[in-house]
Amino acid sequence: MQPDDVIDKQRKGLPIYSARKRLVKELNNRTNVILIGETGCGKTTQVPQYIYQAQLNKGLMIACTQPRRVAAITIATRVAQEMRTELGSLTGYCVRFDDCTNPQTKIKYMTDGMLLRESVLDPMLKRYSFVILDEAHERTLHTDVLFGICKRAQARRKADQRPPLKIVVMSATMDADQFSRYFQADVLYLEGRSFEVECFYTGESQPDYVYSSMVTALQIHRTRDLGEDILIFLTGEEEIEAVVKTLREVSQEQAGPKLLVYPMYSKLASEAQLRVFNSTPEKCRKCIVATNIAETSVTIAGIQHVIDSGMVKSKSYNAHSGLDVLKVSRISKAQAWQRLGRAGRISSGSCYRLYTEVEFDAFRENTIPEILRSNLASVILQLFALGVDDIKSFDFMDKPTNESVESAVQTLELLGAIDDSQNITPLGRKMSAFPLDPRMSKALISAHTNGCLEEILSIISMLSVDTAFISTRSKQQECQDAHRKFLHSEGDHLTLLNVYRSYKGSGGSKEWCSRNFLNQRNLKSAMDVRKQLKELSAQNDLVSPCSSAAPTNVIRKTLLAGYFQSIAELQVNNQYKLVIGSKTVSIHPSSALFQCKPQYLLYNELVQTSKCYMRNVSMIEETALIEVFPEPMRRKLQTPS
Ligand code: ADP
Ligand code: MG
Numbered sequence: 001m002q003p004d005d006v007i008d009k010q011r012k013g014l015p016i017y018s019a020r021k022r023l024v025k026e027l028n029n030r031t032n033v034i035l036i037g038e039t040g041c042g043k044t045t046q047v048p049q050y051i052y053q054a055q056l057n058k059g060l061m062i063a064c065t066q067p068r069r070v071a072a073i074t075i076a077t078r079v080a081q082e083m084r085t086e087l088g089s090l091t092g093y094c095v096r097f098d099d100c101t102n103p104q105t106k107i108k109y110m111t112d113g114m115l116l117r118e119s120v121l122d123p124m125l126k127r128y129s130f131v132i133l134d135e136a137h138e139r140t141l142h143t144d145v146l147f148g149i150c151k152r153a154q155a156r157r158k159a160d161q162r163p164p165l166k167i168v169v170m171s172a173t174m175d176a177d178q179f180s181r182y183f184q185a186d187v188l189y190l191e192g193r194s195f196e197v198e199c200f201y202t203g204e205s206q207p208d209y210v211y212s213s214m215v216t217a218l219q220i221h222r223t224r225d226l227g228e229d230i231l232i233f234l235t236g237e238e239e240i241e242a243v244v245k246t247l248r249e250v251s252q253e254q255a256g257p258k259l260l261v262y263p264m265y266s267k268l269a270s271e272a273q274l275r276v277f278n279s280t281p282e283k284c285r286k287c288i289v290a291t292n293i294a295e296t297s298v299t300i301a302g303i304q305h306v307i308d309s310g311m312v313k314s315k316s317y318n319a320h321s322g323l324d325v326l327k328v329s330r331i332s333k334a335q336a337w338q339r340l341g342r343a344g345r346i347s348s349g350s351c352y353r354l355y356t357e358v359e360f361d362a363f364r365e366n367t368i369p370e371i372l373r374s375n376l377a378s379v380i381l382q383l384f385a386l387g388v389d390d391i392k393s394f395d396f397m398d399k400p401t402n403e404s405v406e407s408a409v410q411t412l413e414l415l416g417a418i419d420d421s422q423n424i425t426p427l428g429r430k431m432s433a434f435p436l437d438p439r440m441s442k443a444l445i446s447a448h449t450n451g452c453l454e455e456i457l458s459i460i461s462m463l464s465v466d467t468a469f470i471s472t473r474s475k476q477q478e479c480q481d482a483h484r485k486f487l488h489s490e491g492d493h494l495t496l497l498n499v500y501r502s503y504k505g506s507g508g509s510k511e512w513c514s515r516n517f518l519n520q521r522n523l524k525s526a527m528d529v530r531k532q533l534k535e536l537s538a539q540n541d542l543v544s545p546c547s548s549a550a551p552t553n554v555i556r557k558t559l560l561a562g563y564f565q566s567i568a569e570l571q572v573n574n575q576y577k578l579v580i581g582s583k584t585v586s587i588h589p590s591s592a593l594f595q596c597k598p599q600y601l602l603y604n605e606l607v608q609t610s611k612c613y614m615r616n617v618s619m620i621e622e623t624a625l626i627e628v629f630p631e632p633m634r635r636k637l638q639t640p641s
Contacts, residue, residue, distance in 0.1 A: 002081075004084065007081065007082055011042075011046070011082060014041060014042035014046060015037070015038070015041040015042060015190060015191055015192055016037065016041050016042035016043060016046050016047075016190055017042065017046070018191075019190055019191065020046070020050050023035075023047070023050060023188070024050055024051075024054045024056070026186075026188060027050075027051060027054075027056055027130075027166070027168065028054070028056055030166075030185065030186065031154070031164060031166055031167070031185075032166065032167045032168070032169070032183040032184065032185035033166075033167075033168050033169070033185055033186065033188060034168075034169045034170075034171075034176060034179050034180055034183065034185050034186070034187045034188065035047070035168060035169070035170045035171075035187075035188050035190065036170075036171055036172070036173070036174065036176060036187060036188070036189050036190065037170075037172065037189065037190030037191075037192055038172060038190070038192030038194055038341070039172040039295075039296045039299055039338070039341065039342070039345075040299035040345050041190050041192050043134070043170045043190070044064065044066075044071075044075055044134055044170070045075060045078055045079050045082065047064075047132060047168065047170065048062045048064050048079070048107045048109075048130075048132065049079065049082065049083065049107070051130055052106055052107055056129070056130070056166075057106060057129045057130055058129050058163065059129075060106075060127060060128055060129035060130075060163070061105065061106055061107075061108055061127050061128045061129070061130075062106060062107050062108065062128065062129070062130040062132065063108050063110060063115055063125075063128050063130065063131045063132065064107070064108070064109050064110070064132040064134055065109075065110055065111065065112040065115050065131070065132065065133050065134055065143065065146065066109060066110070066111055066112065066134055066135060066297065067111070067112055067135050067138050067140040067142070067143060067297070068111070068266050068293055068297055069095035069096065069098075069111050069266065070266050070268065070273055070293065070297075070298075071109075071135075071293070071297040071298060072093045072094075072095050072109040072110055072111055073093050073095065073098075073100075073109075073273075074273055074274060074277075074298060075093075075109050075298075076091055076092060076093035076100070076107075076109040077093075077274070079091045079107060079109070080092075083107075087100060088100040088101060088102055088105070089102055089104055089105065090104060090105060090106055090107065091105070091106075091107040091108075091109075092105040092107075092108055092109070093108065093109040093110060094108060094109075094110040094111075094114050095110065095111045095114060096111065096113065096114065096435050097435070097464070097525075097528065097529045097532055098528075111142070112133075112140060112142035112143045112146055113142045113435075115131070115142075115146060116142050116145055116146055116149065116379070116382060117382070117435060119146075119149050119153070119382075119386055120382050120385045120386045120432060123149075123152070123153060123156070123386045123387060124153045124156050124157055124160070124162070124165075125150070125153045125165060126157075126162070128165065129163060129164070129165065129166060130165075130166045130167075130168060131146075131150050131165065131166070131167055131168070132168040132169075132170060133146060133147065133150070133167065133168070133169045133170070134170045134171075135170070135171060135296055135297060136169045136170060136171045136174060136179065137171040137172065137173055137174035137175075137296070137334075138296070138367070139367065139369035139370060139371070139398075140370050141370040141371050141374045141376075141379060142379070144369055144370065144371045144396065144397060144398070145371070145379050145382075145383070145396075147182065147183075147395075147396075147397050148394055148395045148396055148397070149386070150165065150167050151167070151183070151395060152388075152395070153165055154167060167183060167185075169183060169185070171296075172296045172338065172341075173334060173337070173338055175366070178397070179397075182397050194341060194344045194345065195344040195345075195346070195347050195348040195349065196344060196348045197306075197340050197341065197343045197344040197348065197349050197350060197351050198348070198349070198350045198351070199340060199350070199351050199353065200350065200351070200352050200353060201353050201355065201356050201357040201360065202353065202354055202355060202356055203356065204356065205355065205356060205359065206354045206355065209234075209309040209310070209311060209354045209355075210234065210239055210242070210243060210309070212309075212354045213232050213234065213243060213307050213309055213354060214243055214246055214247060214250075216307050216352050216354070217230055217232060217247060217259075217287055217307060218247070218250060218259075220305050220307075220352075221251075221257075221259050221285055221287070224304075224305070226257055226283065226284070226285055227280075227285075227302070228285070228302075228304035228305060228349075229280060229285060229286040229287065229288070229300075229302040229303050229304060229305070230285065230286070230287040230288070230303070230304075230305045230306075230307065231287075231288050231290060231294060231300065231303045231305070231306050231307070231342055231343070232287065232288070232289045232290065232306075232307040232309075233290060233291070233292065233294065233295070233306070233307065233308050233309055233311075233339050234289060234290070234291065234309050234311070235291060235309065235311050235312055235313040235328045236265065236291060236313045236328075237263075237265050237267055237268075240263045240264075240265055240289045240290070240291065241263060243261075243289050244261045244262070244263045244289050247259060247261045247287060247289075248261050257283050257284060257285060258283070258284045258285070259284070259285050259287050260280065260281075260284050260285065260286050260287065261287045261288075261289065262275055262276045262286070262287070262288050262289070263288075263289050263290070264276050264288055264289065264290035264291070264293060264294055264298070264300075265290065265291045265293060266291065266293055267466050273298075276288050276298075276300050277300065277301075279301075279302075280302060286302060288300055288303070291312075291313070292312050292331070292335065292339075294342065295335060295338050295339055295342070296338060299345070301345075301346065302346065303342055303343060303345065303346075303349070304343055304346070304347065304348075304349040304350070305343060305349060305350055305351075305352070306339055306340060306342050306343040306349070306350075306351040306352070307351075307352045307354065308331075308336060308339045308340065308351060308352065308353050308354060309354050310330060310331055310336065310353060310354060310355040310359070310360075310363075311328050311329070311330065311331065312328070312329065312330075312331045312335065313326060313327070313328050313329075314326070314327070314329060314370075314373075315370065315373060315374055316329070316373050317373050317374050317375045317404065318581075319401060319403040319404035319406075319407045320403065321580070321581035321582075321583065322375075322407055322411075322565065322580050322581055323578070323580075323581045323583060323606065324374070324375040324606065325606045325607070325608045325612065326605065326606070326607045326608065327607070327608035327609075328608075328609070330363055330364075331363065331367075332363055332364045332365060332366050332367045333360070333363045333364070333365050333366075334365065334366050334367060335367060336353070336360065336363060339351070340353075369397075369398050371396065371398060371400050372398060372400060372401070372404075374404075375404075375407075375408065375411075376400060376404055376405060376407075376408035377408040377411045377412055377415075377437075377438050377439075378437055378438055380405065380408045380409065380412065381412055381417055381418075381424075381428060381431060381432050381438050382432055384412075384417075384418060384423075384424040384428065384432075385424060385428070385429060385432035389422065389423070391405055391409070392405060409422065411438070411565065412428065412438065414564070414565070414630045414633065415428075415431070415438055415439065415442045415562070416428070416442070416630075417431050417432075417438060417442070427442075427445065430445055430540050431445065433536065433539075433540055434533070434536055434540075436460065436464075436533075438562075439562035439563050439565075439566075440460055440463075440562055441562070442561055442562035443456060443460070443558055443559050443561055443562035443563065444456055444457070444460060444533070444537065444542070444562075445540075445542065446558050446561035446562070447542075447558045448537070448542040448543070448544070450550070450554050450557070450558045450561075451544075451545060451550055451554070452550035452554050452555050452558055453537065453542060453543070453544040454544050454550075455497055455549070455550050455555050456555065456558055456559070457530050457533055457534055457537070458496075458497050458500040458501070458526075458530060459493050459496055459497050459500075459555070459559070460530075460533065461500070461526040461527070461529040461530035461533060462496040462497075462499065462500050462526050463493075463496065463604065463616060464526070464529050465522050465523075465525045465526045465529060466519070466522045466525075467519070467522065468496075468499055468503075468518050468519050468522050468523050468526070469483055469499075469517070469518065469519070469590075470517045470518060470519050471517075472517070475517075478517065479517045482515070482516045482517040482518075483516075483517065486498040486499045486502065487592045488552075488592060489592075489596075490552055490556060490618060490619050491556070491591075491592055491593050491601075491602075491617055491618030491619050492591050492592050492593070492616045492617055492618060493555070493556070493559060493616065493618045494552055494555065494556075494592075494618065495592045496616075497555070499518065499523075500523070500526060500530075502516075503518065503523045503527075504527070508520075508523075508524065508527070553621065553624070556602070556618050556619070556620060556624065557620075557624045557627070557628060559602060559618060560602055560620055560624055560625070560628045561628055563602050563603070563604065564625075564628055564629050564630065564633065565580055565633075566578075566602055566603050566604065567579040567580070567600060567601065567602055567603075567620065567625065568585055568600070568601045568603060568614060568617075569599065569600055569601075570597055570598070570599050570600075570601075574597065576601065576614070583612060584612070585603075585606065585611075585612045585613065585614050586611050586612070586613055586614070587601070587613070587614055587617055588607070588613040588614060588615045588617075589613075590615070591614075591615070591616070591617055593617055593618075593619065596619075598619035598620075599622065600619065600620040600621070600622060600625060601614065601617045601618065601619060601620060602617065602618050602619075602620050603615065603616060603617045604616035604617075
């Protein structure tokens with residue numbers, strides 16, 4: 001932790017500081033403001049404080065949304081420190097399953113998904129006088145929907161003659177014109193400081209960009225002055241952890257200055273994330289290996305070399321086939337420039353692009369808004385719940401295609417969340433009360449009817465947190481042996497249930513966890529999540545009879561009640577094909593069923609790497625399929641194609 005006087009000095013040194021008077025005046029005079037300024041200039045940490053200190057919030061709350069939970073948590077932690085208050089009092093944060101605020105909270109950092117959720121309960125957002133939609137250029141699904149919801153809340157408050165709601169949209173880079181038109185707002189540009197960044201391309205394509213990134217980092221470490229830190233952009237946890245491990249090992253073996261390597265990605269525990277902000281000790285160089293979270297959301301001081309893989313992991317959705325796939329793909333030019341800019345914050349720097357200039361020229365100009373490549377079932381259910389019944393005429397900044405709206409509406413109909421005249425049903429309303437995917441909340445509600453609520457609560461909680469299984473490469477065999485005793489022959493969901501029960505049986509013992517190569521922190525979060533879900537269930541009249549354990553086939557059938565659209569069938573060629581979409585898929589190697597070939601499988605998620613993998617699978621009996629499938633799908637399934 002930095003001393004207060006150092007923090008004060010840092011705050012006054014931020015580029016935004018000299019603009020604060022003008023900023024406060026504009027925020028006071030206008031209803032909507034679009035604020036653009038370089039990453040690191042102080043928007044996210046300072047603007048809410050300026051609003052609060054000038055009392056523009058008139059005693060109400062200031063919401064500042066973030067696309068990622070880590071950003072919400074780390075920034076709130078920093079701001080609480082800057083304001084010399086405890087986190088969770090005046091300044092707090094609210095992310096899924098973790099609300100760190102109290103009735104005194106005025107500055108609330110939250111994920112965009114949480115504000116969207118709150119708007120279902122309070123469509124006018126009455127507790128807030130300011131909503132700051134941060135990182136707007138990222139165009140996440142939830143932020144995009146919030147654009148329309150905030151405008152709607154603003155108009156309603158005006159019509160009701162209530163205190164106004166002000167909207168501030170903030171970003172580092174974006175198509176300011178489009179935002180300005182949509183919000184009918186002026187654009188304020190903050191002066192930034194940035195230095196020249198030299199840009200290098202590779203001579204040839206680098207299919208193994210992970211390897212190239214390590215080689216490049218080690219080369220920089222060998223040849224450049226200490227004090228010039230490195231930031232590597234990769235795509236996800238697995239890749240990042242592997243690179244961190246290798247770089248640490250290489251650095252250990254080498255004589256000379258040490259390379260301190262830190263990972264940075266959304267799912268990382270917050271203490272571990274805060275480590276990247278520590279200043280670099282003498283005779284060391286810092287190297288951060290991050291996902292695109294470091295593109296704009298968090299600013300790390302001292303970076304002078306950026307290594308850009310040119311890749312990002314993102315969702316893609318095909319409304320026609322109904323498939324939602326997570327896959328690694330090329331970034332946009334806008335993202336590439338943003339990544340490059342990370343090297344020029346404190347002095348001139350360099351950016352090593354692990355792709356050729358010709359490849360770069362083929363990148364798309366801008367990132368496609370997530371709303372145009374997502375399964376919309378979850379947000380459309382929320383829109384229905386908050387009373388928007390004509391989705392197609394909702395004021396979207398970029399309208400999703402009719403096809404994807406129709407496909408989402410159809411899913412919600414099959415789930416029973418809306419009726420055939422497209423009104424939300426009591427079931428749909430109940431489903432929208434849970435911070436879960438509609439398929440998951442449907443399974444939870446069915447669990448009540450089927451008498452397996454306790455089991456489904458545990459399974460969903462385990463699915464909502466990071467994996468409990470530790471897999472250390474050097475102790476691979478020991479890990480596998482330890483995990484084998486939890487394996488359930490009917491699939492991953494029941495395996496997760498076994499793990500949860502055993503963990504609970506151990507009394508949450510840390511020693512037991514390490515003996516079994518299980519991650520205690522993640523198991524503890526699963527327990528917290530479960531507690532919250534159980535409370536929510538009780539509030540929604542879902543209670544479990546105190547009966548004995550439910551049979552496993554009932555548990556799997558209950559999951560099917562939500563996931564009937566996610567089924568794969570074994571073909572004569574011994575491969576799996578999705579029942580909807582007909583895509584060829586495989587069981588993920590981490591699955592309990594990896595070596596098995598049941599006729600039918602249910603899965604939670606598809607991940608595209610070299611193959612398309614199903615993650616978290618359970619076997620399903622044909623009789624269960626016939627029983628649980630909604631009528632329209634059953635007809636389709638029974639007609640041979
Ligand atoms: P912006 O939103 O404009 O990108 P921020 O308000 O997030 O900028 O950050 C402003 C500055 O505050 C950063 O340049 C960084 O130096 C500092 N800062 C932000 N978060 C932390 C933190 N957790 N620890 C230390 N310094 C931080
Ligand atoms: Mg910011």
